[in-house]
Amino acid sequence: MLGWAVLAIALAVLPLLLPGTFYIGIATHVLVYALLALSLNILIGYGGMTSLGHAVYLGVPAYACAWLMLHAGLSALPAAIGAVAIGTLTAGAFGVLALRATGLGFLMITLALGQIVWGVAYRWVALTGGDNGLRLPSRPHPFGIDLAEPTPFYWFVAAVFFVVLICLRHLARSPFGACLRGTRDQPRRMRMLGHNVWAIRWAAFVLSGFWGSVAGLMYVYDNGFVSPQTLALPQSAEALLMVVLGGAGTLAGPVVGAIIITLVKTVASSYVERWYSLLGAIFIIVVIFMPEGLVPGTHRIWRRITRPRLAERRAA
Amino acid sequence: MQFWLIQTLNSLALGGLLFLLSSGFSLIFGLLRIPNLAHGALFMLGAYLGATVLAQDLPFWLAVLVAGLVVGLGGVVVERLLLRRLAGNEQGQVLVTLGIAFILADLCLLAWGGDPIPLAAPSGMRRPLLLFGFAFPTYRLAVLVLALIVALLLYLLMERTRLGAMIRAGVDDREMARATGIRVSYLFGCVFFLGAALAGIGGVIGGPILSAYPGLDADMLPLALIVVILGGVGSLLGALVGSFIVGFLYNFGTAFFPDFAYVVLFLPMVLALGFKPEGLFGRVRT
Numbered sequence: 001m002l003g004w005a006v007l008a009i010a011l012a013v014l015p016l017l018l019p020g021t022f023y024i025g026i027a028t029h030v031l032v033y034a035l036l037a038l039s040l041n042i043l044i045g046y047g048g049m050t051s052l053g054h055a056v057y058l059g060v061p062a063y064a065c066a067w068l069m070l071h072a073g074l075s076a077l078p079a080a081i082g083a084v085a086i087g088t089l090t091a092g093a094f095g096v097l098a099l100r101a102t103g104l105g106f107l108m109i110t111l112a113l114g115q116i117v118w119g120v121a122y123r124w125v126a127l128t129g130g131d132n133g134l135r136l137p138s139r140p141h142p143f144g145i146d147l148a149e150p151t152p153f154y155w156f157v158a159a160v161f162f163v164v165l166i167c168l169r170h171l172a173r174s175p176f177g178a179c180l181r182g183t184r185d186q187p188r189r190m191r192m193l194g195h196n197v198w199a200i201r202w203a204a205f206v207l208s209g210f211w212g213s214v215a216g217l218m219y220v221y222d223n224g225f226v227s228p229q230t231l232a233l234p235q236s237a238e239a240l241l242m243v244v245l246g247g248a249g250t251l252a253g254p255v256v257g258a259i260i261i262t263l264v265k266t267v268a269s270s271y272v273e274r275w276y277s278l279l280g281a282i283f284i285i286v287v288i289f290m291p292e293g294l295v296p297g298t299h300r301i302w303r304r305i306t307r308p309r310l311a312e313r314r315a316a
Numbered sequence: 317m318q319f320w321l322i323q324t325l326n327s328l329a330l331g332g333l334l335f336l337l338s339s340g341f342s343l344i345f346g347l348l349r350i351p352n353l354a355h356g357a358l359f360m361l362g363a364y365l366g367a368t369v370l371a372q373d374l375p376f377w378l379a380v381l382v383a384g385l386v387v388g389l390g391g392v393v394v395e396r397l398l399l400r401r402l403a404g405n406e407q408g409q410v411l412v413t414l415g416i417a418f419i420l421a422d423l424c425l426l427a428w429g430g431d432p433i434p435l436a437a438p439s440g441m442r443r444p445l446l447l448f449g450f451a452f453p454t455y456r457l458a459v460l461v462l463a464l465i466v467a468l469l470l471y472l473l474m475e476r477t478r479l480g481a482m483i484r485a486g487v488d489d490r491e492m493a494r495a496t497g498i499r500v501s502y503l504f505g506c507v508f509f510l511g512a513a514l515a516g517i518g519g520v521i522g523g524p525i526l527s528a529y530p531g532l533d534a535d536m537l538p539l540a541l542i543v544v545i546l547g548g549v550g551s552l553l554g555a556l557v558g559s560f561i562v563g564f565l566y567n568f569g570t571a572f573f574p575d576f577a578y579v580v581l582f583l584p585m586v587l588a589l590g591f592k593p594e595g596l597f598g599r600v601r602t
Contacts, residue, residue, distance in 0.1 A: 050407055050410075052353075052414075097585075097586060097589050100589040100590070100593040101589075101593060103406070104349070104350065104351055104406060104407075104410065105545075105549075105593075107351065107410060108351050108541050108544070108545060109545065109585075109589065111353075111537075111538070111541060112538050112541040112542055112545065112585060113582075115534070115537070115538035115541075115578075116538065116578045116579070116581060116582045119538075119577070119578030119581075120576070120578050120579060123574065123575050123576070123577060123578065124575040124576065125575065126575065232534070233534055233537075234418065237414055237418070240411075244411065274422050274426065276418045276419070276421060276422040277418065277419050277422040277423065279415075279418050280414075280415035280416060280417070280418030280419035280422070281415065281419065282415075283411055283412070283414060283415030283418070284398065284411075284412050284415040284416070286411075287402065287405075287408040287411045287412050287415070288398070288401060288402070288408075288412075291405065291408055
């Protein structure tokens with residue numbers, strides 16, 4: 001309980017400590033990507049299903065929200081609900097297809113589906129505006145609060161982030177979370193115990209798509225704009241890298257991964273144009289040297305440092 | 317009539333190109349059990365290397381040879397230095413191939429710039445071939461014939477040689493093959509060379525049709541994935557049939573519904589996954 005209070009206060013006072021709106025903007029980006037990484041972590045960390053098509057749930061609701069507000073003339077709230085619903089329904093349909101396979105087949109299908117959605121966004125100019133993308137008319141005004149300025153918008157995203165974090169912690173500790181980890185580690189035993197392994201995995205896929213859609217909604221509010229780039233493979237790969245870098249299957253891991261990747265990207269892109277080389281290199285380094293991720297990895301190194309001392313003390 | 321003939325030939329030529337790409341992908345997947353996500357980038361690297369060789373006024377066959385050798389050897393280096401360290405960690409291996417794909421794509425952009433580079437077809441094949449009163453693009457016919465020759469050679473390699481028998485044994489049961497004294501890790505190197513070289517060769521052969529441009533890798537990789545999902549993992553026949561199905565659907569889809577070319581590709585994948593998840597000719601479920 002104390003930890004959560006500290007986190008809430010830290011999130012709330014952060015913009016007051018940052019030197020300018022530029023940095024508050026970066027903090028908002030970090031939170032949006034942390035939401036995306038947290039949603040992908042449901043699949044990868046708890047479900048053991050590596051998806052390379054998670055950009056779909058960032059891009060589809062973002063497009064849906066912009067389209068509903070621009071062309072269907074909806075106001076912010078119905079557009080937001082519609083966008084999340086469309087994103088979640090997409091996850092429901094794609095989950096049925098991707099779960100025809102497990103392991104690497106699952107990865108290939110999610111990748112192919114992601115590329116198809118990207119191709120549609122790129123080519124179906126009448127709906128998506130093609131390469132130019134869609135522009136969001138304006139950020140919402142929940143309860144009459146104007147979110148156009150960076151600081152109020154940061155607080156809005158931070159509040160959403162905090163709520164999602166609490167929900168995901170409950171999810172991880174719920175009986176459903178236990179079942180999902182069971183299907184990851186021992187699918188046969190779970191089947192023998194009478195659980196419907198396929199249904200548990202599909203539900204996890206839909207949940208992941210739902211929370212991913214929430215991230216997608218925040219994404220389009222944050223950027224005010226969505227283009228096929230949002231749906232492209234590098235976006236899915238970045239999300240996967242955030243989870244793997246921070247540590248899959250932990251709550252803090254994806255957040256740490258999102259902070260590091262977003263900061264590296266922001267800093268690197270102002271110095272070098274070769275961000276993708278750096279992304280690829282981080283991928284290879286993480287996989288070879290810290291396959292379990294930073295959060296569990298640091299924990300392991302910390303224990304290795306502290307344990308010998310314990311042993312010495314015992315010997316003395 | 318001319319429209320249908322030309323579109324059919326274009327589809328067959330695209331199918332042939334896809335076979336060069338996806339047969340290597342399928343071979344690597346079959347033996348090493350990893351989808352090589354750098355395969356599209358290897359195809360693009362081949363196209364760029366071919367463009368550079370052709371720019372020196374060297375013959376087309378030399379460009380094919382150079383691209384095949386360089387990309388193939390690059391594949392062996394990656395397999396030896398990176399993938400072998402991660403033996404048994406299949407997810408890690410996939411992530412490494414993805415990292416390599418990003419690095420390769422970025423380095424190609426650095427080396428060759430952002431503008432598309434067209435590759436000239438061999439000098440003898442630039443004029444259309446007149447047959448039965450119709451004009452056929454000679455080069456596309458040649459691509460189709462070449463793809464069929466490669467398919468035949470691969471078939472002979474896999475079914476009629478000792479190396480092929482060892483690869484098949486490794487695909488069916490890696491542990492058992494090891495136990496009978498086959499050096500499976502040496503086969504990994506051979507197959508990675510072969511698969512990567514086929515991708516590089518495919519890039520040069522495809523150059524005069526597609527030209528070399530940034531993003532070629534991201535355009536080709538999903539096509540290869542769909543071919544393999546459709547045809548079945550590790551099956552040459554599956555890769556051949558899948559390539560031509562995807563070639564036809566993509567080409568006619570682009571001609572009739574330019575906005576929906578990718579949706580048209582989506583349908584066969586849905587059908588295959590719905591009714592035959594192991595693919596048309598696959599023996600193992602992915």
